[in-house]
Amino acid sequence: MMNSSRSDAEIISAFRSKGFKATSQRIAICRHVLCSEEHPNAQRIYDEVRRTHPTVSLATVYKTLAVLKELNLIQELLVKQGEARYDPIVVPHLNLICNRCGVVRDVKDGNLKIIIENAAKLARFSPSGQSFIIYGLCNICKAIKDSARDVK
């Protein structure tokens, strides 16, 4: 299993190492984003964090996500128009996204690192991040779709 859980201490020093302050809002947001496998969007993070920090604002969530991107602790996944989701796994990997239910699954592939290096060399490009998305249907939604077709 790919896992990116981090302790509060690690999170706090990550913030401070680049001059950011480790506020309670930021730590709470990190707990949800960095330890989650559900690839939440900003609204979802906001809803979750409000359960423990009722006064937190959506603006703070967005600002914190920007900091986490800068610290390279999360990868932004632009899943579709107007929907950014966040993945705590920042090493090259595949994100399989179901067009029907929206579930996002991480899949490792050891070849991706070399593929990126080769492309960068060929194009004389200096890579700093990536987003590898495969769109389609998860097995559950595929089954639902197939059975719906049989009914017709």
Next chain:
Amino acid sequence: MMNSSRSDAEIISAFRSKGFKATSQRIAICRHVLCSEEHPNAQRIYDEVRRTHPTVSLATVYKTLAVLKELNLIQELLVKQGEARYDPIVVPHLNLICNRCGVVRDVKDGNLKIIIENAAKLARFSPSGQSFIIYGLCNICKAIKDSARDVK
């Protein structure tokens, strides 16, 4: 060079094959999107198409892009928040995007097809499309950035 130019006749039959009408606006939009290597966004396509079709609307551009996606003639690239760009190459490939100047370059890689198949098999997923983006700096912007650093 990767090339996806298509004749008007091909475009017209692609529309009609699925019951869409081949209007002059749609054909003009296709000429710009399907024969371009610049990965334009909707506004850019609108600006270009208006040179020959001054009355075309941005809404029509968006509606046509949705049809082209449905026909699998273009791939939508969600480059960053609020910026969708369009690529006429729909087979799996890499898009190298410069964070500084925004240029998008296509790079082929024959391994991607198998990588997608393997991930799909492992996750029991039915793939229908993909978007493989590498973010970073193109060689020109890298050089500019390096020289700016030297000055300091």
Next chain:
DNA sequence: TTTATTGCAAAGCTTTTGCAGGATA
């Protein structure tokens, strides 16, 4: 002639911004 499409304007949404009050180091 029927049906789909256009173009306009308004609405919708996510995300960003400005700023006064407040927390952190």
Next chain:
DNA sequence: TATCCTGCAAAAGCTTTGCAATAAA
């Protein structure tokens, strides 16, 4: 204590939608 951060509300920006007029088949 100086600086950064929060939360609010407004603004911004891209995209979508509703509808009457128009064009395609």
